[in-house]
Amino acid sequence: xxxxxxxxxxxxxxGRNEAFxxxxxxxxxxxxxxFDAVSDDGFQIVCECGDVACVDQIAIPASEYVRVRxxxxxxxxxxxxxxxxxxxxxxxxxxxxxIVRKHxxxxxxxxxxxxxx
Numbered sequence: 001x002x003x004x005x006x007x008x009x010x011x012x013x014x015g016r017n018e019a020f021x022x023x024x025x026x027x028x029x030x031x032x033x034x035f036d037a038v039s040d041d042g043f044q045i046v047c048e049c050g051d052v053a054c055v056d057q058i059a060i061p062a063s064e065y066v067r068v069r070x071x072x073x074x075x076x077x078x079x080x081x082x083x084x085x086x087x088x089x090x091x092x093x094x095x096x097x098x099i100v101r102k103h104x105x106x107x108x109x110x111x112x113x114x115x116x117x
Contacts, residue, residue: 007085010085011085011086013050014050014083014085014086015050015086015102017049017050017051017052018048018049018050018075018086020052021046021047021048021049022048022075024046026069042059042060042061042062042064042065043059043060043062043065044057044058044059044060045057045058045060045065045076046058047076047077047078047081047097048075048076048077049075049077049078049081049082049083050083050086051081054078054081056078056081058076058078058096058097059096060076060097068099071101073101073102074091074099074100074101074102075087075099075100075102076097076098076099077097077098077100078096078097078098079093079094079095079096079097079098082098082100086102086103087100087101087102087103088101088102088103088104089101
């Protein structure tokens with residue numbers, strides 16, 4: 001947390017950062033599909049953690065990416081980038097990355113509201 005920032009303000013800031021990276025990854029997926037770059041081997045996405053400075057990339061199978069996107073409270077982050085203040089648990093561990101679920105309440109609500117249609 002930054003100095004003077006409340007827990008709710010921090011959760012909101014982290015949620016906005018995560019939503020930004022999720023939207024970026026959705027655009028990357030669309031570009032990859034346009035240029036037939038998505039295969040069963042997958043493609044590269046950007047870590048969806050709440051750290052706005054993080055630009056770590058994750059190789060993920062396209063089918064897994066699509067499956068995770070169906071639940072707006074799930075995010076894909078580099079292993080070790082989980083944040084217990086906004087994520088209730090690691091749903092799945094894939095060694096190089098983990099799939100995390102947002103806490104019920106404001107973090108999950110913010111994730112759902114920011115999810116692409």
